[in-house]
Amino acid sequence: KQEVTQIPAALSVPEGENLVLNCSFTDSAIYNLQWFRQDPGKGLTSLLLIQSSQREQTSGRLNASLDKSSGRSTLYIAASQPGDSATYLCATPGMAGGTSYGKLTFGQGTILTVHP
């Protein structure tokens, strides 16, 4: 059974810092890994999707990497801003027979606070 862990559980940084959020998974045979952002009481917004064959994906100030052999993904946020404050979740869909059966397994999330 896939288990996903995110470290740290919470992070508080001053504006302008570069930071790294970590996501680890127990079964390296993943289909893909997706990073989401969740604002308090709101829905999940997809940030980046990394396919199992890819090493990284970039969108603006965000860069996500994937190392299947070590069971890790990292989300790098450059030049953090107060508007980046949110909970960041990673998730990976279950696999069977070489394809995905759809159910996402989520980490518990990292609560990020960027203060001015």
Added chain:
Amino acid sequence: EAQVTQNPRYLITVTGKKLTVTCSQNMNHEYMSWYRQDPGLGLRQIYYSMNVEVTDKGDVPEGYKVSRKEKRNFPLILESPSPNQTSLYFCASSFPRGQNYTFGSGTRLTVV
């Protein structure tokens, strides 16, 4: 705009009063699912649907029902809500299955 729309956003109800949370997507996605989010437990899948008339249980299906009569709609039904179903609910869709999920804005349900 491509989106998943849930209604209502907030709902307070009493124990035992049947309710339905609607979910609709405009992306022609085949795969749809429902999750609940609880403090300390994270997001857990309730039910999912591979396509029209094809549904199956997720990890926490007890007390819930779903139906998929049309591709775009996937309502979540609580026949007799109980206080332990107080939670934040999310509907999600993807195409193909397992790729690029889009989530709704959530429904915060309180059962008293």
